[in-house]
Amino acid sequence: MDKVPVRRARRAAPAAALPPAPADYHPALLLGSVFVIATCGLIYELIAGTLASYLLGDSVTQFSTIIGAYLFSMGIGSWLSRYLGGSLLRWFIRLEIMVGIVGGFSAPLLFVLFEYVTSFRLILYALVSLTGVLVGLEIPLLMRILENRFEFKDLVSRVFTFDYIGALLASLIFPLVLVPQLGLIRTSLLFGALNVVVAGVALYRFPETRPFRRSLAGGLVVSLLALVVCFGYAERIQTYTEGMAFQDQVIYSKSTTYQRIVLTKNQRELRLFLNGNLQFSSLDEYRYHEALVHPAMQALPQARRVLVLGGGDGLAVRELLKYPQLQSIRLVDLDAGMTRLFRQNEMLLGLNKRALLHPKVEVINGDAYQWVRHDTARYNCIVVDFPDPGNYSIGKLYSVAFYRELEKRLAPGGWVVVQSTSPYVARQSFWCVNHTLQAAGFTTLPYHCYVPSFGEWGFVMAGRNAHWRPDAGPLPPGLRYITPATIRDMRFFPPDMSEIPTEVNQLNNQALVRYFEDDWGPYVH
Numbered sequence: 001m002d003k004v005p006v007r008r009a010r011r012a013a014p015a016a017a018l019p020p021a022p023a024d025y026h027p028a029l030l031l032g033s034v035f036v037i038a039t040c041g042l043i044y045e046l047i048a049g050t051l052a053s054y055l056l057g058d059s060v061t062q063f064s065t066i067i068g069a070y071l072f073s074m075g076i077g078s079w080l081s082r083y084l085g086g087s088l089l090r091w092f093i094r095l096e097i098m099v100g101i102v103g104g105f106s107a108p109l110l111f112v113l114f115e116y117v118t119s120f121r122l123i124l125y126a127l128v129s130l131t132g133v134l135v136g137l138e139i140p141l142l143m144r145i146l147e148n149r150f151e152f153k154d155l156v157s158r159v160f161t162f163d164y165i166g167a168l169l170a171s172l173i174f175p176l177v178l179v180p181q182l183g184l185i186r187t188s189l190l191f192g193a194l195n196v197v198v199a200g201v202a203l204y205r206f207p208e209t210r211p212f213r214r215s216l217a218g219g220l221v222v223s224l225l226a227l228v229v230c231f232g233y234a235e236r237i238q239t240y241t242e243g244m245a246f247q248d249q250v251i252y253s254k255s256t257t258y259q260r261i262v263l264t265k266n267q268r269e270l271r272l273f274l275n276g277n278l279q280f281s282s283l284d285e286y287r288y289h290e291a292l293v294h295p296a297m298q299a300l301p302q303a304r305r306v307l308v309l310g311g312g313d314g315l316a317v318r319e320l321l322k323y324p325q326l327q328s329i330r331l332v333d334l335d336a337g338m339t340r341l342f343r344q345n346e347m348l349l350g351l352n353k354r355a356l357l358h359p360k361v362e363v364i365n366g367d368a369y370q371w372v373r374h375d376t377a378r379y380n381c382i383v384v385d386f387p388d389p390g391n392y393s394i395g396k397l398y399s400v401a402f403y404r405e406l407e408k409r410l411a412p413g414g415w416v417v418v419q420s421t422s423p424y425v426a427r428q429s430f431w432c433v434n435h436t437l438q439a440a441g442f443t444t445l446p447y448h449c450y451v452p453s454f455g456e457w458g459f460v461m462a463g464r465n466a467h468w469r470p471d472a473g474p475l476p477p478g479l480r481y482i483t484p485a486t487i488r489d490m491r492f493f494p495p496d497m498s499e500i501p502t503e504v505n506q507l508n509n510q511a512l513v514r515y516f517e518d519d520w521g522p523y524v525h
Helices: 003-017 027-056 059-083 088-104 106-114 120-146 152-181 183-205 207-232 234-245 285-298 315-320 336-344 346-352 368-374 392-398 400-409 427-439 484-490 511-523
Strands: 249-255 260-265 270-274 277-281 305-310 328-333 361-365 379-385 410-419 443-451 455-463
Touching: 027 059, 027 088, 027 106, 027 120, 027 152, 027 183, 059 120, 088 106, 088 120, 088 183, 088 207, 106 120, 106 183, 106 234, 120 152, 152 183, 183 207, 183 234, 207 234, 234 249, 249 336, 260 336, 277 285, 285 315, 285 379, 285 410, 285 443, 285 455, 285 484, 305 315, 305 368, 315 328, 315 346, 315 379, 328 336, 328 368, 336 346, 336 361, 368 392, 368 400, 379 400, 392 400, 392 511, 400 410, 400 427, 410 427, 427 443, 427 455, 427 511, 443 484
Parallel strands: 305 328, 305 379, 328 361, 379 410
Antiparallel strands: 249 260, 260 270, 270 277, 410 455, 443 455
16 A cells, blocks of 8 residues: 555656756757857857968868867866866856857957968867866756756757757858958857856856856957957958068958968059968969960860860960860869959959950869769860869879870870979979879879979879870960970979889879878978
8 A cells, every 4th residue: 555655656766856847947048059159159169260271281181180189178178077167057157258259259369360470280189178167067058057957868858959950051061151241350240249148148048157247248349349240340350461471562451261262462463362372373373284285285186075074264265275276174172252353353354364254264162073074075184273283173184094094085185284282393293293193004104394483393293095296286375484495494304303203193092192191291381
């Protein structure tokens, strides 16, 4: 007879273990805060990785080390949360203000310090670690605040559901919306302000905060005001930092989904920089682009169709249009922001002679690797003008697998020509490109030329069962650098640039990226 009441008491125990919630308590509001702070936390991580890749190069290494340091610091923050006692809401509000300040001002601070300090990496990782520790405190603290409002299994599932959804949102909107529309500085300040807003909502929506509202309200308002003001001046901050980074006047700067485009100008020249790396100078780019295009085209007097991969500035296309026999030129470049700029800006249209607007030219924006795999056309000449292989996403475009796809697109007797970095500064990298083309079944003809803005620069021509005849056809009139004698001279490599053994660049080893890091590492800021 006594067993039934005992059994009922045991069933009732879990419900009795949860103390009644205050009438004004809003657990849904705190769960919504989980979503916001999770989004902010991942945004700060992405900003740090992107900014490091912009300023230091090698995006894979930068993102890997940034993510590792950030997650490790979050773990430290989670462990430290056990020592927070007293009013947990008070700690939460303080924490959100601190995260907003540190995370929000991280991008402008790092941009400004980059040109002033010699130990930039130390400051970068210190700031990443501090942000990670603060973000790592957030979720454990919120779970402690909510632990008496839900059963443990419900608490864990709800908190981490909102956390992961916030992370998903951040990963989608960061590359697609925030970077191209706001840029890194405004994005950083915006999400810093969101953290402070979360603190403000918690401060004024929960009755438990009344005893300390006045003491925290001042810091909250000042922090939010500072972030909003800096957001308004973000363009000036960016202009100031780029003015320090570049010797000449910055006349155009924009972040696209894929890169930061900057144009500078002085009395003598116009320069294009992508992610801080010089792409060309208007003074001597003709040397590079004539060397890229004309040795292959002179050997193909019957060429009718040409494919250009990369080269969104239209300068290689400008050189190709000097051959009237060409019927079509198809250019595939990843960044629509790049090709749009060189199709609309009057100064740049004068430089590329309106090449991308020519009726023979078709411009396609897409990933070259995927596009080539699905293309069915064949081309007499393929001009590959990609950026240097400084990271794995570009390194795949210099791989055996990619070159085998190019071979399928090449008409019989046709030639591929590949921009192949400097055979003097990056000797391993240059010959790795050559050996990789050979491994894909091509016969190769490496050559190089001197471009004052870059020094010695290298190219590799590649064909299958093709015989190079430099005298097969005439060169177009009006060239400023290339002559038959120049072409012959470019094939000679002195001992300090001569061929050396290298690995072949495969998708699964990316040997070329490692060579490139070794070769160019001493020249990185």
